[in-house]
Structure formats: structure tokens, C-alpha cells
Amino acid sequence: MNGPGIPWYLAISAILFSTGIAGVLLRRSPLIVLLSLEIMLNASNLAFVGFSRLFGHMDGQVFALAVMAVAAAEVCVGLGLIVAMARRNLDLDVDRMTELRG
Amino acid sequence: MVNGGWVCLISPLVGFLAIMLAGTRITRRQAGIISTVSVFVGFAGAVVAFIDAWRRSPDDRTELTTAWTWLQAGQFKVGLELLVDPLSIVMMLVVTGIGGLIVLYSNGYMAGEDEERRYFAYMAFFVFSMLLLAESGNLLLLLAGWGLVGLASYLLIGFHHERPSAVAAAKKAFVMNAIGDAVMALAFFLTISHIGSLEYGTVFAAVDDGRLSDTVVTLLALGLLGGAVAKSAQIPLHTWLPDAMEGPTPVSALIHAATMVTAGVYLICRTHPVFEGAPDVQHLAALLGLATLLVAGVIALVQWDIKRVIAYSTMSQIGYMFLGAGIGAYGFAMFHLVTHAFFKALLFLAAGLVIHRLDGEQDIRKMGGLRRSMPYTHATFLIGSLALVGIPIFAGFWSKDAILASALAYGGGLGWVLYVGGLLGALLTGLYSFRLYYLVFHGEPAAEGHEAEHHGEGDRSMLVPVGVLAVGSTIVGFLAIPGVWEPFETWLEPVVEPLVTPSTTQEWATSAVAVALGVLGILLARRAFRAGRELVPDGAVRTTLEHKLWFDELYDALFERPGRAVAALLRDRVETPIVQGGLDEVAGETMRGATLTASVQSGLLRTYALAFTVAVGVLTLVFLVVR
Numbered sequence: 001m002n003g004p005g006i007p008w009y010l011a012i013s014a015i016l017f018s019t020g021i022a023g024v025l026l027r028r029s030p031l032i033v034l035l036s037l038e039i040m041l042n043a044s045n046l047a048f049v050g051f052s053r054l055f056g057h058m059d060g061q062v063f064a065l066a067v068m069a070v071a072a073a074e075v076c077v078g079l080g081l082i083v084a085m086a087r088r089n090l091d092l093d094v095d096r097m098t099e100l101r102g
Numbered sequence: 103m104v105n106g107g108w109v110c111l112i113s114p115l116v117g118f119l120a121i122m123l124a125g126t127r128i129t130r131r132q133a134g135i136i137s138t139v140s141v142f143v144g145f146a147g148a149v150v151a152f153i154d155a156w157r158r159s160p161d162d163r164t165e166l167t168t169a170w171t172w173l174q175a176g177q178f179k180v181g182l183e184l185l186v187d188p189l190s191i192v193m194m195l196v197v198t199g200i201g202g203l204i205v206l207y208s209n210g211y212m213a214g215e216d217e218e219r220r221y222f223a224y225m226a227f228f229v230f231s232m233l234l235l236a237e238s239g240n241l242l243l244l245l246a247g248w249g250l251v252g253l254a255s256y257l258l259i260g261f262h263h264e265r266p267s268a269v270a271a272a273k274k275a276f277v278m279n280a281i282g283d284a285v286m287a288l289a290f291f292l293t294i295s296h297i298g299s300l301e302y303g304t305v306f307a308a309v310d311d312g313r314l315s316d317t318v319v320t321l322l323a324l325g326l327l328g329g330a331v332a333k334s335a336q337i338p339l340h341t342w343l344p345d346a347m348e349g350p351t352p353v354s355a356l357i358h359a360a361t362m363v364t365a366g367v368y369l370i371c372r373t374h375p376v377f378e379g380a381p382d383v384q385h386l387a388a389l390l391g392l393a394t395l396l397v398a399g400v401i402a403l404v405q406w407d408i409k410r411v412i413a414y415s416t417m418s419q420i421g422y423m424f425l426g427a428g429i430g431a432y433g434f435a436m437f438h439l440v441t442h443a444f445f446k447a448l449l450f451l452a453a454g455l456v457i458h459r460l461d462g463e464q465d466i467r468k469m470g471g472l473r474r475s476m477p478y479t480h481a482t483f484l485i486g487s488l489a490l491v492g493i494p495i496f497a498g499f500w501s502k503d504a505i506l507a508s509a510l511a512y513g514g515g516l517g518w519v520l521y522v523g524g525l526l527g528a529l530l531t532g533l534y535s536f537r538l539y540y541l542v543f544h545g546e547p548a549a550e551g552h553e554a555e556h557h558g559e560g561d562r563s564m565l566v567p568v569g570v571l572a573v574g575s576t577i578v579g580f581l582a583i584p585g586v587w588e589p590f591e592t593w594l595e596p597v598v599e600p601l602v603t604p605s606t607t608q609e610w611a612t613s614a615v616a617v618a619l620g621v622l623g624i625l626l627a628r629r630a631f632r633a634g635r636e637l638v639p640d641g642a643v644r645t646t647l648e649h650k651l652w653f654d655e656l657y658d659a660l661f662e663r664p665g666r667a668v669a670a671l672l673r674d675r676v677e678t679p680i681v682q683g684g685l686d687e688v689a690g691e692t693m694r695g696a697t698l699t700a701s702v703q704s705g706l707l708r709t710y711a712l713a714f715t716v717a718v719g720v721l722t723l724v725f726l727v728v729r
Binding site: 025100 | 704708711
């Protein structure tokens with residue numbers, strides 16, 4: 001097997017995932033939150049592909065493709081929501097959206 | 103024979119369903135016609151069955167068919183069985199024949215009422231239920247018919263559901279009948295547990311060959327008697343019948359005079375082997391009949407409502423039938439059932455003509471002098487009264503005296519008590535029925551306002567049935583002339599063998615005494631009427647009679663008030679603190695818990711995400727540590 005070993009892939013995946021979490025937790029713009037979510041998804045994709053390579057199975061890669069499809073759908077919905085908010089002149093701030101408070 | 107039986111049973115059911123399903127698509131008049139035709143088609147079926155049976159030899163007149171298995175539970179099996187034999191043919195003819203006449207009468211009587219369609223549907227339904235009861239081939243199907251006639255009776259007593267008294271009367275009738283039904287059902291459970299069958303044949307054979315112990319037979323007989331007593335309004339379950347007069351008059355004629363209330367007598371005759379296996383219970387039936395005929399007879403002396411007088415007279419006459427059945431004179435009991443169906447339906451329908459004419463007035467104090475303005479009604483009512491008292495040639499003469507003669511032939515202390523009591527009843531019958539007759543038809547018209555000639559004596563659909571019944575009340579008695587011609591008893595003999603047969607001398611001697619007493623009653627009633635006084639003078643006796651011997655008050659004190667007290671106690675001690683209180687606690691705690699949980703929902707997206715992340719982190723750690 002050529003190239004870097006599996007720990008490298010996992011390390012990068014972990015770094016990306018943490019970056020994504022930090023983005024979701026710390027940023028208030030819904031656009032950035034969405035973007036951070038994408039980063040997390042891609043971190044998991046990387047881990048999938050890495051493991052696929054390690055075990056010599058194609059399952060992980062197939063899963064990665066599935067995740068991409070889901071991610072594309074999610075972005076569609078998410079961006080659609082954000083555009084709708086912008087059209088209504090709502091603040092693009094997730095902390096202001098507390099209508100579901102119990 | 104069986105085909106006739108099926109037509110007879112199904113036709114009224116079809117009529118009922120047709121009226122119910124058609125709803126407002128048919129006019130009220132059409133509903134009446136459908137109902138009448140369906141019952142008369144049933145009558146045609148009964149006649150076919152009768153002719154068919156008549157042609158056969160006397161031993162070959164019983165046919166039992168099973169349409170399909172109606173109910174099966176393990177070894178226990180009940181078929182939808184029809185039993186057509188001389189006894190059930192008699193009932194079929196009476197129910198559909200007299201029933202048809204009464205439904206025809208209803209077409210005129212009920213015209214202009216609201217909800218006539220419902221009325222006619224219920225009438226057809228009642229006829230169907232009664233036929234199911236009469237034609238059933240086993241005890242369970244009989245119980246089904248038994249319950250359904252009770253339901254039809256409930257629905258029709260409460261037909262004027264806007265009147266609280268009618269609703270209360272319907273409820274009372276239903277509850278009283280439910281007591282009888284329950285007792286009967288218990289007896290049937292006992293029978294099933296012992297012999298696993300409710301077929302007439304199997305049960306009777308088991309009674310005869312001793313497979314059922316004496317105790318069980320006695321309990322079964324008591325159960326049957328309980329049902330019969332409730333349905334036939336005998337003491338102590340009789341209080342519902344006078345109140346049932348809240349129903350429309352044709353309903354009183356059909357259900358509470360001619361057919362349903364006599365079902366108890368039919369039941370005793372049908373299950374006579376059981377009663378013969380428990381002679382004490384059978385004697386109890388005779389004594390209850392005697393008590394009822396006397397009590398009802400004296401109460402009838404003071405009633406002011408025309409229908410109530412006739413209702414008490416019905417109870418009294420059914421008392422005679424119970425007396426007959428109780429000493430084993432089944433043929434005569436059934437014969438009295440038939441003649442009574444004729445003359446009592448006649449009396450009710452003639453009373454209906456009076457009530458119709460007087461725009462719903464039922465108080466006989468406000469009647470009087472109707473002889474001149476209603477000659478036809480007067481004549482028919484007189485025939486009915488004469489038949490009721492048992493004056494020769496009219497129907498009641500032949501049947502009632504035969505029962506009394508049987509009591510004489512039965513002999514012994516019991517026989518004599520029944521005989522003397524029955525004769526006393528004949529005197530009472532003369533008194534109350536002619537008190538009623540004179541108050542309604544003789545003397546000065548009490549209410550001038552009612553004399554308006556606006557609707558004659560009644561519609562033709564009302565007058566024709568009354569006429570037919572009057573003819574019937576006159577001639578039907580000739581079916582049993584002692585010592586000369588007794589086709590009715592011969593007809594029933596293959597099915598119900600009587601235990602006693604009075605000699606011709608006994609019959610004629612009894613008749614002489616009974617007629618003398620009846621005439622004496624009539625004369626006394628006439629003298630009292632001429633003198634303008636009541637038969638029972640004011641005083642304690644009269645008060646007691648007006649309160650119907652305090653039966654209602656007694657039951658009120660014994661059952662209703664304790665029942666209410668227990669219910670109130672349970673409401674205060676159990677329902678409110680425990681059941682309702684428990685529910686309130688549960689609901690309150692749930693609300694508090696929900697409020698607490700809801701405060702977690704801050705609506706802040708990032709808080710959720712944090713909780714999510716921390717939770718996943720913690721779970722991951724836990725899994726790692728546990729592995």
C-alpha cells in the first residue's frame with residue numbers, strides 16, 4: 001500500500017471534524033453553520049474512504065457517495081431556508097431564532 | 103310445513119328492514135302498508151303451515167329444521183333451528199293474524215302522528231321477534247326472541263319519547279323484563295354445564311331419565327318461571343304492565359294484551375316436561391297466577407284510566423292461564439291464550455276508537471253516554487266485555503271455565519284453593535269490566551266538548567279489524583265445546599299432553615257457577631252505576647287499591663332508594679376521591695413534569711448543538727471505557 005498510513009487520514013479527518021464542530025458551536029451566521037456542517041460531513045467521508053482503503057472493501061466508498069448525495073440535498077434545503085429568511089428581512093443570526101422555546 | 107314457517111318468520115323481518123332502509127324515501131302511508139302487508143304475508147305462511155300440518159296424521163305434525171349452525175363453542179353447538187309443531191302453529195296464527203289486524207288498525211289510528219315510519223318498522227320488528235320466540239327449536243334461540251320482544255316492547259312503550267312518563271314506563275318495563283331474562287339465562291347456563299345442550303329434546307330427555315338431578319331441574323324450572331313471570335306481568339314482577347299503557351293503544355293491544363305478555367304461558371306449555379319434573383315449581387306458577395288474577399282484579403275496580411283497567415284485566419286473565427298451566431291443563435291455558443288474544447285485542451282497539459274520538463282522553467270520569475254517538479264501538483266493546491266475563495257463547499266462556507273445571511278435576515287442597523279463587527276472579531271480572539263499560543258508554547255525556555262530530559267513529563282501516571275481532575271473540579270459543587267437539591285440545595295433544603282432564607259434568611257444573619258469578623258481578627256493577635256510586639267505597643281499602651297495593655312504593659323502598667343511597671355513597675367515597683381524584687393527580691403531575699421539561703427547550707440552536715456534541719462525546723467515552 002502506497003502513500004501515507006491510515007493514522008494520517010484519521011488525524012486529518014479528526015481535525016476537520018473538530019473544525020466543523022467549532023464552527024457550528026461558535027459562529028452565529030446560519031450560512032457559516034451550514035458550511036461547518038459540510039466540513040463535518042466531509043471529515044466523515046474522509047474517514048470512510050480511509051477505512052475502505054485499509055480494509056480493501058468498497059463499502060466505505062459507497063457510503064461516502066451516499067453521504068455526498070445527502071449533503072447535496074441538505075445544502076439545498078438549508079440554503080433555501082436561508083434565502084427565504086433573507087427575503088423576509090430577518091436577521092441572519094441563529095441566536096435570534098428562538099421561536100421554538102418551550 | 104317448514105316452508106310456511108320460514109315465510110311466516112322472515113316476512114315481517116323483511117318488512118322491518120325495508121321500512122328502516124327506505125327511510126324518508128317512502129311516505130308514512132307506504133310504511134304502514136309495507137308493515138301491514140308483511141305481517142299478513144306472515145299470516146299466509148302460518149296458514150299454509152297449518153293446512154299442511156292438518157293434512158298429516160297427528161303424530162307426524164312436528165318438524166324441526168336447522169338452517170345453519172348459529173353458534174359453536176367447543177362441544178356446545180346451537181343451530182338456527184325452526185320448530186313447527188301444533189303448539190308453535192297456534193302461536194304463529196295468533197301472532198300474525200291478530201297482529202296483522204292490529205297493524206292494519208294502526209294505519210288509521212296513527213295517521214297524523216310524527217315518526218309513523220318508525221312505529222310501523224317497530225311493529226313489524228315485534229312480530230318478527232315474537233315469531234322467533236314461538237318458532238325457535240331450542241332454548242337459546244327462544245331466549246334471543248325473548249330478549250328481542252322485550253326490546254320491541256321497550257321501543258314501542260317509549261314511542262312518544264317526548265313524554266317523560268312514557269320514557270320512564272319504557273325503562274321500567276325493560277328493567278323488569280331484564281330481571282326475568284337474567285334469571286332465565288342463569289338457568290340455561292346451569293343446563294349447559296350439566297348436559298351441554300339447549301335442544302328441547304335433549305333437555306326434556308335429560309329431565310325424564312334423571313341425568314339432571316332434582317335440584318338442577320328445580321332450578322331450571324324456577325329460571326323459566328322467573329322469565330315467564332316477568333314477561334307475563336305476574337306478581338311479583340307485574341308493576342311494569344300498567345305503566346306500559348303509555349304506549350300507543352294498538353301497541354297495548356298487540357304487545358301488552360294479545361301476544362307478548364302471554365309468552366310466559368307459551369313458555370310453560372313449551373317446556374312442560376321441565377315443570378313436570380319439578381311439580382313444586384309448577385304449583386308455584388299456579389299460585390302466582392291465582393294471586394295475580396285476584397290482585398289485578400281488585401285493583402282494576404278503582405282505576406280511572408280506560409287503558410289501565412283493561413291492562414289490569416289482562417294481568418288477571420294471564421293469571422288464569424298461569425293457573426291452568428300450573429295444574430297441567432296446557433291445552434286450556436293455550437286456548438284461553440287464543441280467545442284472550444281475540445277479545446282483549448278487541449277491547450283495546452275499541453278503547454282506542456273511544457280515545458281517538460275523544461282526542462286522546464283516557465279518563466273514564468270524563469267519558470259517558472258514548473252509546474248513542476258511537477253505536478258500532480259500543481256494540482263491539484260490549485261483545486269484548488261479555489267475552490271477558492265469560493258469558494255463554496262468547497269466547498271467554500269456553501276457555502276460562504275449562505281452566506276452572508280443570509282446577510276442580512285436579513282436586514286436593516291446591517285444586518280447591520285455585521278453584522274457589524278462580525271463581526272469585528270471575529265475579530271480579532264481571533264487576534270491573536262492566537263498571538268500565540257503564541262508565542264509558544252509559545249515563546250522561548260527561549264532556550260536551552268531545553261530542554263534535556268531526557271524525558265519525560274512525561277510519562275504515564280501524565273499524566274493519568275491530569269488526570273482525572268482534573266476530574272472532576264471538577265464535578272462536580266453539581273450538582272447544584266440552585264433550586261435544588274439542589278440536590283445539592286434540593290438535594295440541596300430540597305436543598302437550600294435559601295432566602288433568604275434567605269430566606264433562608265438571609265442566610258444565612263449573613260453567614254454571616262461573617256464569618252465575620259473572621252475571622252477579624255485572625248486575626252489581628249495574629246497580630252501583632245506577633245508584634251513582636263506586637264499587638269500592640272511599641276509605642283505607644280504596645286508598646290501598648288506588649296505590650296498587652303499594653307495590654311500587656315497596657319496590658321503591660326496597661330497591662330504588664337503597665340503590666340510590668349506595669350509589670351516592672360510592673360517588674362520595676370512591677368515585678370522587680379515588681377514581682376522579684386519582685385521575686386529577688396523574689394529570690396534575692404530568693402537567694408539572696411537562697412544564698419542567700419544556701424549560702429545557704431554550705430555542706437556541708447552538709445550545710442544542712453543544713448538548714448534542716457533549717452527549718456524543720460522553721457516549722463515545724463510555725463505550726471506550728466499557729469495552
